[in-house]
Amino acid sequence: MRLFAVSDLHVDYPDNAQWVQSLSRWDYRDDALILAGDISHRPQLLGACLGELAARFGRVLFVPGNHDLWVLGEDPGKTSLDKLDEVRRLAHDHGATTRAWRHGATLVAPLLGWYDHGFGEPGEELKQMWMDYRACRWPPGYDAARIAAHLAALDPLPPREGVARTITVSHFLPRLDLIPDYVPARHRILDPVLGSAGIERRLRALGADLHVYGHSHINRDVVLDGVRYVNNAFGYPQETGIAARRLLCVEEI
Numbered sequence: 001m002r003l004f005a006v007s008d009l010h011v012d013y014p015d016n017a018q019w020v021q022s023l024s025r026w027d028y029r030d031d032a033l034i035l036a037g038d039i040s041h042r043p044q045l046l047g048a049c050l051g052e053l054a055a056r057f058g059r060v061l062f063v064p065g066n067h068d069l070w071v072l073g074e075d076p077g078k079t080s081l082d083k084l085d086e087v088r089r090l091a092h093d094h095g096a097t098t099r100a101w102r103h104g105a106t107l108v109a110p111l112l113g114w115y116d117h118g119f120g121e122p123g124e125e126l127k128q129m130w131m132d133y134r135a136c137r138w139p140p141g142y143d144a145a146r147i148a149a150h151l152a153a154l155d156p157l158p159p160r161e162g163v164a165r166t167i168t169v170s171h172f173l174p175r176l177d178l179i180p181d182y183v184p185a186r187h188r189i190l191d192p193v194l195g196s197a198g199i200e201r202r203l204r205a206l207g208a209d210l211h212v213y214g215h216s217h218i219n220r221d222v223v224l225d226g227v228r229y230v231n232n233a234f235g236y237p238q239e240t241g242i243a244a245r246r247l248l249c250v251e252e253i
């Protein structure tokens with residue numbers, strides 16, 4: 001079985017949705033797909049995309065991203081935690097899973113989380129420009145650290161008995177040095193909303209050999225401290241330089 005990975009499909013863009021629909025319905029029937037977040041905040045589009053992918057792959061493993069938890073235009077009493085419950089139901093109803101999965105001696109484990117500002121404190125400029133601060137809605141008293149801790153606690157680390165190889169998946173970055181040196185200094189204003197070192201601690205606790213992530217829209221395939229980190233973002237239509245806009249086979253399991 002081949003294990004493919006992609007993230008940040010953003011099917012709100014018609015070109016991106018068309019790419020999903022153009023994928024072969026026959027070539028991947030015996031394969032699995034890791035989908036590392038950010039499909040759409042619109043439930044109808046999210047469900048349709050998951051259904052299209054589940055019709056093409058033998059298994060679809062989905063970790064929601066920040067865009068998927070936006071509550072723009074929805075009931076004013078609905079929180080992003082409510083949206084997460086809805087997203088997980090949609091995944092199940094459309095043939096995908098958000099839970100850990102075993103294939104033989106290989107474990108694929110989702111690491112749900114959020115940025116906790118451990119990569120830096122956001123300034124006022126970032127708070128004004130970053131859509132999550134307006135498009136997400138959290139219960140009273142939920143700051144970034146509490147959100148990250150709450151989401152992490154929803155999926156306890158799975159048992160590893162009989163596991164020979166572990167692949168973990170998150171939407172957010174587990175370590176800041178995954179941002180390459182060529183990224184201009186002016187863009188480093190985004191560091192506080194990129195990820196959480198808590199994800200790194202969890203993948204290390206599981207003994208991960210490979211970690212798949214998304215969010216940054218910067219494709220990477222690097223080994224750091226003995227773990228291979230892969231980001232295969234599809235990205236926005238105009239991001240032809242930093243996102244490959246293709247499926248990537250990351251492993252045969």
